[in-house]
Amino acid sequence: MRWGGLAALLVLLALPAVLSSYAVTIFILIFFYAYLGQAWNIVGGYAGQLSAGHAAFVGVGGYTAAMLSNELGLTPWVGMFAGAALAAVLGGVIGYLGFRFGLRGFYFVLLTVAFAEVGRIAASNIDALGGALGLYITFTGDPRQFQFQDNRAYYYIALALLLLATGVAWAIERRRFGAYLAAIREDEGAAEALGVDTLRYKLLAMLVSSFLTGLGGTFYAFYLFSLQPNAVFGIPMSVEIILRPIVGGAGTLLGPILGSFILTPLGELSRFYFGQSGLYGAHLIAYGLLLIGVVLFLPEGAYPRLARALARRRARP
Amino acid sequence: MSLLEARGLSKRFGGLQAVHDLSFALAEGEMLGLIGPNGAGKTTAFNLLSGFLRPDAGSVSFRGRPLVGLKPHAICRLGLARTFQLVRPFPRMTALDNVKVGALARHAHPAAAAARAAAVLERVGLAGKQGVRAAGLTLAERKRLELARALATEPTLLLLDEVMAGLNPAETETMVQLIGRIHADGVSILLIEHNMRAVMALSHRILVLSFGERIAEGPPAAIANHPKVIEAYLGEEYVGTAPA
Numbered sequence: 001m002r003w004g005g006l007a008a009l010l011v012l013l014a015l016p017a018v019l020s021s022y023a024v025t026i027f028i029l030i031f032f033y034a035y036l037g038q039a040w041n042i043v044g045g046y047a048g049q050l051s052a053g054h055a056a057f058v059g060v061g062g063y064t065a066a067m068l069s070n071e072l073g074l075t076p077w078v079g080m081f082a083g084a085a086l087a088a089v090l091g092g093v094i095g096y097l098g099f100r101f102g103l104r105g106f107y108f109v110l111l112t113v114a115f116a117e118v119g120r121i122a123a124s125n126i127d128a129l130g131g132a133l134g135l136y137i138t139f140t141g142d143p144r145q146f147q148f149q150d151n152r153a154y155y156y157i158a159l160a161l162l163l164l165a166t167g168v169a170w171a172i173e174r175r176r177f178g179a180y181l182a183a184i185r186e187d188e189g190a191a192e193a194l195g196v197d198t199l200r201y202k203l204l205a206m207l208v209s210s211f212l213t214g215l216g217g218t219f220y221a222f223y224l225f226s227l228q229p230n231a232v233f234g235i236p237m238s239v240e241i242i243l244r245p246i247v248g249g250a251g252t253l254l255g256p257i258l259g260s261f262i263l264t265p266l267g268e269l270s271r272f273y274f275g276q277s278g279l280y281g282a283h284l285i286a287y288g289l290l291l292i293g294v295v296l297f298l299p300e301g302a303y304p305r306l307a308r309a310l311a312r313r314r315a316r317p
Numbered sequence: 318m319s320l321l322e323a324r325g326l327s328k329r330f331g332g333l334q335a336v337h338d339l340s341f342a343l344a345e346g347e348m349l350g351l352i353g354p355n356g357a358g359k360t361t362a363f364n365l366l367s368g369f370l371r372p373d374a375g376s377v378s379f380r381g382r383p384l385v386g387l388k389p390h391a392i393c394r395l396g397l398a399r400t401f402q403l404v405r406p407f408p409r410m411t412a413l414d415n416v417k418v419g420a421l422a423r424h425a426h427p428a429a430a431a432a433r434a435a436a437v438l439e440r441v442g443l444a445g446k447q448g449v450r451a452a453g454l455t456l457a458e459r460k461r462l463e464l465a466r467a468l469a470t471e472p473t474l475l476l477l478d479e480v481m482a483g484l485n486p487a488e489t490e491t492m493v494q495l496i497g498r499i500h501a502d503g504v505s506i507l508l509i510e511h512n513m514r515a516v517m518a519l520s521h522r523i524l525v526l527s528f529g530e531r532i533a534e535g536p537p538a539a540i541a542n543h544p545k546v547i548e549a550y551l552g553e554e555y556v557g558t559a560p561a
Contacts, residue, residue: 194419
């Protein structure tokens with residue numbers, strides 16, 4: 001397992017040397033959405049608190065870094081942490097409201113969606129933030145401003161982000177924190193009876209998750225050089241974030257990564273293929289069918305099934 | 318000084334007075350049985366003691382510390398652990414990981430907690446089931462797992478809510494012996510139980526609830542022949558018909 005991971009990492013590090021520009025773009029998207037999925041996984045997967053409004057953190061993180069850069073000339077390398085901190089504050093507010101007042105299941109989902117929608121509507125209506133047109137970043141190609149001529153730089157940054165989030169999730173998994181989150185996901189009342197301060201640990205998970213997601217917002221802004229309220233704060237963004245860990249295996253370390261390697265190329269290729277033949281939007285149908293299949297046949301996600309199959313093969317003489 | 322003391326506990330759910338003005342004390346090292354017909358308020362009393370419900374009136378003190386207003390996790394850390402009548406194992410976690418969650422309350426390091434959990438599993442006779450998911454255990458095993466988890470939090474006082482319900486006579490006997498051993502090791506126990514033979518055999522003293530109120534209290538032999546208890550369980554016409 002450890003050697004396999006190392007080999008995979010080496011391959012990913014070497015890959016940009018041989019990939020076409022389009023393939024590099026696909027890998028950037030794979031890493032970036034796997035990163036967001038891993039960040040979500042901490043609160044949504046391990047702790048089982050289904051946030052469907054993580055777009056709010058992408059938006060707050062991205063807008064903060066972009067505004068600081070545009071207005072004050074602050075480098076996004078610093079601004080990204082300011083954005084992440086603000087996203088964590090928002091995560092703390094949402095988490096406190098939801099967890100303190102015992103909103104569970106669908107009610108918590110609705111609360112998180114509502115906050116993301118408020119963010120979207122606010123960003124669309126505040127002229128200083130660019131309103132509905134959004135915020136644009138002038139391209140300078142200056143690495144100190146998180147801007148690169150070469151796509152491959154974004155490839156390595158996205159990969160580094162993914163490794164960071166996966167490292168954080170790994171560290172949580174191995175500690176008491178991780179065991180407590182799993183217990184909360186399985187049965188909150190029983191966890192509480194065994195000495196688990198459920199409110200505190202759920203809040204901590206939310207803070208870590210929203211901070212990391214906010215960090216991703218800066219990458220989004222300075223990779224695309226623009227922020228549109230509907231794109232960053234919208235429900236589709238929240239759904240994109242959730243889909244990968246669910247398809248790959250929520251609450252597992254490799255689930256979000258596996259999910260992104262399955263879904264991102266599929267989404268891109270089907271968009272390209274159906275778009276060419278004039279069937280705009282048909283890729284969403286393909287997406288939807290795949291999701292139905294996963295929920296029906298792999299409710300735990302793809303990774304647990306894959307891990308069991310590999311273990312069986314290894315056990316065989 | 319008593320280990321646990323409840324004074325004037327009351328809890329109402331809408332039109333139902335589930336527990337009314339309940340007072341009792343439990344001494345250090347004691348095994349106190351709590352019995353009563355279905356709906357008498359036994360589980361509600363447990364929920365009031367363990368912080369899952371807040372009483373409308375009354376107080377609870379544990380080792381001289383007031384408990385009302387504390388959350389269940391804080392009460393657990395003070396040394397008062399409980400089990401649930403309908404067992405609530407973490408179904409997708411292994412038996413060992415289930416118990417480890419309890420052990421983490423006293424041993425923050427996962428490896429130390431796992432070692433402690435393994436020892437507790439062995440003590441309840443589940444040593445061979447460490448790696449089995451809780452969902453794959455039999456009811457008798459899940460009951461013992463529930464007990465093991467609570468025990469792993471290293472309680473001074475254990476509240477056991479019908480740990481024998483649904484067990485066959487052989488399994489019940491194993492459980493009676495297990496509870497006896499846990500008690501012998503110095504854990505005080507408050508036991509809700511419908512199995513009369515078990516509760517009579519184990520308890521030093523028995524408290525009887527009916528319609529949320531205490532109707533009798535005393536040593537097992539006296540309780541078995543107490544007219545109010547027979548009336549509560551069987552109805553008035555059976556009072557005096559029990560063989561001496």
